[in-house]
Amino acid sequence: MPENNFPKLHNATWPGIVGKGSDSEPVIPFETLLEKTATAEVDGVKFDGVDIDLFDAHFSINSSDDDIKRLADQVAGYNLNIGSIVAPIWPPEGGSAMGSKEERAQFVEQVRKAARIGQKLTELGVRPSGVVRIDSASSPEAWLQDPGNNTLLIAQTFREAADAAAEYGERLAAEGEICWGGMHSWKAMLETLEAVDRPNVGFQADMAHTFLYLLGYNSPEDRLLPADVDLSNRDAMDEGFRKLTNALRPWTIDFHVAQNDGTVFGSGSHDKTGRHCLATDPNGKLDIAYHAGFWLRDENGELTKKMRHICWDGCMFPNEVMYKQETWNNILAAMIKVRQAHGWYEA
Structure with a gap:
């Protein structure tokens, strides 16, 4: 049997910016991240692409068509594709998404701009899969x-953003992360998604962030594991993961492979959230390839094949x-194991 070639393996570029900047370490240039990604290789296997941010330090959301063409050529020059893109929807x-009418309009406009760029990259042939x-x-x-009303406001903003994205054939993935209001617990996230009720809106699961959903950070009443749980107890962990993924897997349209040690961390201007650990971190609580299966397989253990690519996300590393090139080789090795365990082959 041929080796699995799906889902495609992507690296993220926003870790070069997130948690960096004037009040932390310098931003890592986009070109440098492309070089590290393209150079990584394990037993002849390389990364297939990158997921990118639309932040000014890397690529402006206000870029022209010519700028977008140059970006496409730049990434393709490294024999990489582009996948999902991060819309900079934050102030200023x-x-x-639950702010004033003007703030919510600004949110929607940023999504519209990001969706336009996504469509252009797809038309240019460098983006075969991905979301905003x-x-x-x-x-x-x-x-x-005001939880009730704030959830309704977020849902209304997301609906308007979804309609804007739909004009460009794009889907929106809401990131499950404990530092975002209305998305800070698995239950709040589910309620928000259900309130949005748009076919082109889904969930982005990041293994490091969603792991903290189990532990109830920022929402103890929604924790899925006991406060005194032994995180080395595989049976206890599995029970929590089944509850979590059965609730959110049907909504999942984008997936980040990551490691977490059960703690929170923030640097620069980024709030404390699920700590991303290196793939080889001995303190990591996840068996990366094994636990990825809870998201990539259904409750019967069958592959969903919903994600055409998966992405490594590791923010706020020094x-x-x-x-170090070794960092990216180790990450690629972890990604390959996930694909070997939960991937498939297409001719």
């Missing part, structure tokens, strides 16, 4: 001031680590 360019990633651009603390 964007706005809170969003969040609520709001804190759990602000959301808790630059010293990210400049």
Whole structure:
């Protein structure tokens, strides 16, 4: 049997920006991340592509058609494709999804711009799969001031953004992360998605972030594992993962492979969220290839094949680590194991 060649294996470029900047370490250039990604190789297998951000430090969301063509050529020059893209929906360019009318309009406009870029990249032949990633651009603390109405506001903003994205044939993936209001627990995330009720809106599962859904960070009442759980107890972990993934897997349209040690972390301007660990971190609580299966297979253990590509996400690592080629080779090795365990072959 041939080796699995789906889902395609992507690296993320936004870890070169997230948690970096004037109040932290310098931003890592986009070109450098492309070079590291393209150079990584394990037993003849290489990354297939990158998922990208639309942040000014890498590529502006206000770019022209000529700029988009140059981006496509730049990435293709490394024999890589582009997958999912991150829309910068936060203030001041964007706005809170549960904010004022003006703020919510800014949010929708940023999504519209991102969807246009996504469509152009697809038309240029360098983006065979992918979504536009969003969040609520709001804190759990602000959301808790009026949970019911704030969820309705977020849902309304997401609906308007979904309609804007649909004009360009794009889907939106709401990132499950504990630092975003209305998305900070598995139950809040599910309620938000159900309230949105748009066919082109789904869930982005990141293994490091969704792991903290089990532990109830920022929402103890929604925890799926006991407070005194032994995280080395595979049976207990599996029970929690089944509950989590059975609830959110039907909504999942984008998937990030990652590792977490059961703690939160923030750097630069980024709020504390599920700590991304290196694939080889001895303190990691996840068996990456095994636990990825909870998301990539259904409750009967059958492959869903919903994700045409999967992406490694590892934000807020020190630059010293990210400049080492060994880091990316180890990450690629972990990604390959996920595809070997939960992938498929297409001629």
